[in-house]
Amino acid sequence: MPRLFIKKNTQILVNQSDRTPKSSSVDSQTVQADLQLVNTYSTIITSPRILNKVQQNIGGKYNIQELAEMIQVKNTANSQVIDISVQNPDPKVAAEITNATARMFKQEIPNIMKINNVTTLSEAQFTGTEAPVKPQxxxxxxxxxxxxxxxxxxxxxxxxxxxxxxxxxxxxxxxxxxxxxxxxxxxxxxxxxxxxxxxxxx
Structure with a gap:
């Protein structure tokens, strides 16, 4: 019988700085620069540096290769919001890995790219009533x-x-x-x- 997988996701917002613009209009150049860096952030999230921290945070349940296969990072076009999702047979473990990944990225990104303005928009929640996403x-x-x-x-x-x-x-x-x-x-x-x-x- 095929294993059932549950999907959990969390969303984070990354800005280059937390400064407030002096004018009421948003600095378009800064926003455009942030959008161009989103793909870089996505690659960093699944890098060994972050996944090694995640592995330690969840007690070494999975190795780095297994974590890399479970974690998916996506971003909406023309958006600074990054979506981190994890598929795992155990919904509680999926939520734990998802939140740990976002937390470790938020912790490490200031040292990697000198960015200290990472906001968690939503965390993965374990409800106990999750429906499997695969197999369909x-x-x-x-x-x-x-x-x-x-x-x-x-x-x-x-x-x-x-x-x-x-x-x-x-x-x-x-x-x-x-x-x-x-x-x-x-x-x-x-x-x-x-x-x-x-x-x-x-």
Missing amino acids: KALMMILAFFIGVLFAFCFVFIKLLLDRTFTSKEEVEEFLGLHVLGEVSVFQDGDPFRIKMQKENE
Whole structure:
């Protein structure tokens, strides 16, 4: 039976500085610079430096490679918000890893890029009523149905393609160039001559 995975996610906002603009309008150049650095932040989150801290924080339950496979980092286009998500069979562990990753990134990023303005917008919560995100049973059933139909059609097509028997006298005349002089019917209830001979012998 396939394992069920639960997904937990948290969101963080990263700015280059926490200074308040003097004017009421937002400094567009600063915002644009922040947007260009979002991909860099995403790479740093899944770097060994951060994952090593996460591994220690969760008690060494998983190694760095396993954590890297579980953690997914995404960001919305033209947004400074970074979404960190973790898939794990245990929803409590998924929430723990997600929050630990965001916390370790927030702790280490000032030393890496001299940025001290990381805000956690939402933390992963364990409710006990989580629904698995994979495998998706409905999708798997639909795919299995279509694959079964495809295999059935392929089997029938190949069987017809490899069939070399003649089904009518017209096919014999067409493919062999011979004239059919007569046909012998198939007796469904047995050979009548044999049955007649058996009765006479009795």
